[in-house]
Amino acid sequence: MGDKKDRIPRQPMPEQPPEQRRRNFDEVPLGYPPEIAQREAGRCLQCKNPACVSGCPVGIDIPRFIRHIREGDFTKAIATLKEKTALPAVCGRVCPQEVQCEQRCVLAKSGEAVAIGRLERFAADIDRAHGSPLLPELPKPTGKSVGIVGSGPAGLTVAGDLILKGHAVTVYEAFHKAGGVLVYGIPEFRLPKAIVQEEVGYLEKLGVCFELNAVIGRTETVDELLARHDAVFIAVGAGLPTFLGVPGENLIGIYSANEYLTRSNLMKAYLFPQYDTPIVRGTNVVVVGAGNVAMDAARTALRLGAERVTIVYRRSRNEMPARAEEIHHAEEEGIVFELLTAPVRFLGDTAGRVNAVECIRMRLGEPDESGRRRPVPIEGSNFHIETDMVVIAVGAGANPLITSTTPGLAVNKRGYIIVDPQTGKTRKPRVWAGGDIVTGQATVILAMGAGRIAATSIHQYLTLGW
Amino acid sequence: MYEIVYRQEMAQGTVVLNVIKAPKIAAKAQPGQFVIVKANETGERIPLTMADTDPEAGTITIIYQVVGKSTALFKTLQVGDAYQDVLGPLGKPTHIERYAGIVICIGGGTGVAVVHPITRAFKNAGNHVVAIIGARTKDLLILEDKMLDASHELQVCTDDGSYGHHGFVTDVLQQYLNGSRPVSMVVAAGPVPMMKRVAAMTKPHSIPTMVSLNAIMIDGTGMCGGCRVSVDGTNRFTCVDGPEFDGHQVDFDGLMQRLSAYRQQEQQAMELFAHECKLRNLT
Numbered sequence A: 001m002g003d004k005k006d007r008i009p010r011q012p013m014p015e016q017p018p019e020q021r022r023r024n025f026d027e028v029p030l031g032y033p034p035e036i037a038q039r040e041a042g043r044c045l046q047c048k049n050p051a052c053v054s055g056c057p058v059g060i061d062i063p064r065f066i067r068h069i070r071e072g073d074f075t076k077a078i079a080t081l082k083e084k085t086a087l088p089a090v091c092g093r094v095c096p097q098e099v100q101c102e103q104r105c106v107l108a109k110s111g112e113a114v115a116i117g118r119l120e121r122f123a124a125d126i127d128r129a130h131g132s133p134l135l136p137e138l139p140k141p142t143g144k145s146v147g148i149v150g151s152g153p154a155g156l157t158v159a160g161d162l163i164l165k166g167h168a169v170t171v172y173e174a175f176h177k178a179g180g181v182l183v184y185g186i187p188e189f190r191l192p193k194a195i196v197q198e199e200v201g202y203l204e205k206l207g208v209c210f211e212l213n214a215v216i217g218r219t220e221t222v223d224e225l226l227a228r229h230d231a232v233f234i235a236v237g238a239g240l241p242t243f244l245g246v247p248g249e250n251l252i253g254i255y256s257a258n259e260y261l262t263r264s265n266l267m268k269a270y271l272f273p274q275y276d277t278p279i280v281r282g283t284n285v286v287v288v289g290a291g292n293v294a295m296d297a298a299r300t301a302l303r304l305g306a307e308r309v310t311i312v313y314r315r316s317r318n319e320m321p322a323r324a325e326e327i328h329h330a331e332e333e334g335i336v337f338e339l340l341t342a343p344v345r346f347l348g349d350t351a352g353r354v355n356a357v358e359c360i361r362m363r364l365g366e367p368d369e370s371g372r373r374r375p376v377p378i379e380g381s382n383f384h385i386e387t388d389m390v391v392i393a394v395g396a397g398a399n400p401l402i403t404s405t406t407p408g409l410a411v412n413k414r415g416y417i418i419v420d421p422q423t424g425k426t427r428k429p430r431v432w433a434g435g436d437i438v439t440g441q442a443t444v445i446l447a448m449g450a451g452r453i454a455a456t457s458i459h460q461y462l463t464l465g466w
Numbered sequence B: 001m002y003e004i005v006y007r008q009e010m011a012q013g014t015v016v017l018n019v020i021k022a023p024k025i026a027a028k029a030q031p032g033q034f035v036i037v038k039a040n041e042t043g044e045r046i047p048l049t050m051a052d053t054d055p056e057a058g059t060i061t062i063i064y065q066v067v068g069k070s071t072a073l074f075k076t077l078q079v080g081d082a083y084q085d086v087l088g089p090l091g092k093p094t095h096i097e098r099y100a101g102i103v104i105c106i107g108g109g110t111g112v113a114v115v116h117p118i119t120r121a122f123k124n125a126g127n128h129v130v131a132i133i134g135a136r137t138k139d140l141l142i143l144e145d146k147m148l149d150a151s152h153e154l155q156v157c158t159d160d161g162s163y164g165h166h167g168f169v170t171d172v173l174q175q176y177l178n179g180s181r182p183v184s185m186v187v188a189a190g191p192v193p194m195m196k197r198v199a200a201m202t203k204p205h206s207i208p209t210m211v212s213l214n215a216i217m218i219d220g221t222g223m224c225g226g227c228r229v230s231v232d233g234t235n236r237f238t239c240v241d242g243p244e245f246d247g248h249q250v251d252f253d254g255l256m257q258r259l260s261a262y263r264q265q266e267q268q269a270m271e272l273f274a275h276e277c278k279l280r281n282l283t
C-alpha cells in the first residue's frame, strides 16, 4: 500500500513561466486544478500519529483536511482548516512549510513530502471562488469590548477569535488599509491583495470594527483605549527599518525595504502615474540581504523594469533565511546572487544619486552566538558594483512609538514587549501582546499562533475574570 | 472621510487653507505637530504641519502651497468635499518655555503657516516674541494679520521690495543679532536655503535655533526611514524624532538633495493631471 502511494511523485505547481512573470505583478504559482490536488492528496499516508501536525504552529488537523480533498469533499476540507486558521488562503501561500509541517512529513524521509501548503491553498481558493463564505452564527453579545492595535495577522486572528465569542472588537490601524505586512510588505505577485481584502471584509461582516488612520501612541494612547475597552491586544509588528550605517546611505535611490515595498504595494507606486506615489525605477538594482523581504524587493525591482538585480549577502547560500520557494523563484527569474559579500559604502553622483556600491568579500569564520559561522571580511578584496537603486533588507526592529507612550509595559533590551508565552499577557494589567512586536520579525503563522494564545487568555479574563 | 468645513485661497490662489473636521486629532494636537493627508484612493500621502486647531469645534487647519499633482488635486476639493485619509497628530510638539531674552520666529513662504502656532505658543508662555515673515512679493505673503496677533513685533519682508523691508528675512534677522537685546531662541520654517542661512547666522552667536523640516514621508510613524536626515552625523527620522531639529546640527545639503528625489516623476504626474483637467473641462 505504502509502496504504491510512494510512486506518485509530488505534483508540481503550475506557474507562470519565468520570462513572462518577471515583467508582471500577477501571482506566480497558479494553483492546483482539482484533479491534481486530489492526486497529491492521495499521496498522504494518513499516519495514525501524524508528525506534520506537530510541525504546524496552530495545530491544523492536516491528515483530515487532506483526506477530505482526496475524497472530493472540499467543503469539509476548508471547514477543517478554518477550525484552526482564520487565514488559510494567506498561509497556504506564505508559510515556510519546508521547515514546518512538510519537514516532518514521513514521506520526506525517503522522498518528497506531501505538498501540504499547496493543498491548503487549493482548499482555500475553492472556498473563495464560491463567493461569500457562510457566516457562522454569533453568540449573544457579552457586553465586553476589546481594542486591538495593529491589523496584521496577529491582530486579525485575535479579532476573529473574540468576535466569535460574542465580544465587541475594534481594530486600530495606523495605515489607511488593514492587513499589516500582508498589504504593505508582501507583493501582489506572491499574495494578491484581493485575498487580504476578503479576509478583512469577512471580519467586518462578523461585526469587527476597523478604525483606520489611528496611530496609537499619537492619535490616542493605550491608556485611553483601556478607558473604553475591557482588554487591549498590541500587535504592531516589527516596524522599524534597519540601515547598514555605512557612508553614503542617504543618497537618492537608496531605500529601506519597508519604504520600497510600502511605496510599491500599499501605495501602488508600481502603477504610477495612475497612482500618485512615485518610486525610483532602477536599471541596475542592488538588494542587500537574503530573507523573504530581500527576495520580495529584488523581484519587485525586476517587475519595475530593472535589467539586472543583484542580491548582496554577507554569508553563504546555506544561511539565506528566505523560504526555499522564494529563492528558487528569484533564481529562475534571473536574479544574481553575490554571496559572501558585504557593502562597505555607497558612492553617488553630483546630484546625490547613488551610482555604485563598494563591497568587500567575506569568508566564514568561527560560529557566532546564533550558531552560524561568522562572516569575516577578506582584506583588500574591495570591488564596485554599478547601480542606480539600492534596497536595504537586513532585518527590522521594534518601533518605540507604542512602548514609549505606554507606562507599565515592560520591554526587553532590544525594545520588544515582554509577555508570558503561555498567555500573551504583558506586565501591564488588561494588556496582551503578540506577533512580531514580541518575537522580532518572524512569520505570519507564528504571529497567528501568538494571536490564538492571547485570544484564549483574553476570553478567559473577560468571562472568568482571570 | 474628513470633511472640509471651510476653505480659503491665499497668495493669488497659489496657497490654500482648509479647515478639516478631525475631532480626535484636534483634541490632541500641539504646536509643531503635523498630519499626513491623502485625498483619495489613488492619492499620495502628503505631510502638512497644522497651522491651527480648534478642539471644541473638532477641526484642524492646514495650509498648503500648490506645487505639484497632489496639492493641485487638493485644490480641487471644495467645502463639503472630504479628504479620504488624515492621520495625526504626528511628530514631537515644539518645546516651549519661557526665556530671559527675546524669541525670534521666522517664516518664509508657506513656512509662515508652520511658525504661526509656534509663535503664538511662545507668546502665550510669556516670552517677548519677534516674528519675521517673508515672501517673494506682496501678493504671495500669507497670514500677516495672524502673525501680528501672535507676536509682539512683526517684521515683514519681500524679495522684490513690493511690501515691507526690501530683502530677505535673514537681513532683518541680522539687525536683531547686531542689536542690543539678547536673543534666547530662534525658530525658522520655510525653504531649506532660508533655514540653512538662518542657522549659519545664529551659530557664531551660539543662539539655540530650531528648524522645522519638510522631508518626504510615507507612513509618518518611523516605519520606513524615508524621512531620514543626518543630524549631528547620525540619521534621525523627521516624522518621529522631528519635525524640529537643532538647526546647527542638520545636514541641509543632504536634506535638499533628498527632497529632489522625485522631481522628474512629479513633473510627469503634474503634466498628466493638467491634461486630464483640460479634457474634463472640454466635455
Ligand SMILES: Cc1cc2nc3c(=O)[nH]c(=O)nc-3n(C[C@H](O)[C@H](O)[C@H](O)COP(=O)(O)OP(=O)(O)OC[C@H]3O[C@@H](n4cnc5c(N)ncnc54)[C@H](O)[C@@H]3O)c2cc1C
Binding pocket: A094, A095, A096, A149, A150, A151, A152, A153, A154, A155, A172, A173, A174, A175, A178, A179, A180, A181, A182, A185, A186, A214, A215, A216, A217, A235, A236, A237, A238, A239, A261, A292, A293, A296, A323, A399, A401, A402, A434, A435, A436, A437, A441, A442, A443, A444, A445, A447, B221
Ligand atoms: C516583505 C516581507 C515579506 C515577508 N514574507 C513572509 C513570508 O513569506 N512568510 C511568512 O510567514 N512571513 C513573512 N514575513 C513576515 C510576516 O509578514 C510577519 O512576521 C507578520 O506579518 C507579523 O504579523 P504581526 O501581526 O505581528 O504584525 P504586522 O503584520 O507587522 O502588522 C502590524 C500592523 O500594526 C500597525 N501598526 C504599527 N504601529 C501602530 C500603531 N502605533 N498604532 C496602530 N497601528 C500600528 C502596522 O501599520 C501594521 O499594519 C514577511 C515580512 C515582510 C516585511
Ligand code: FES
Binding pocket: B216, B217, B218, B219, B220, B221, B222, B223, B224, B225, B226, B227, B228, B237, B238, B239, B240
Ligand atoms: S515617514 Fe517613514 S519613517 Fe518617517
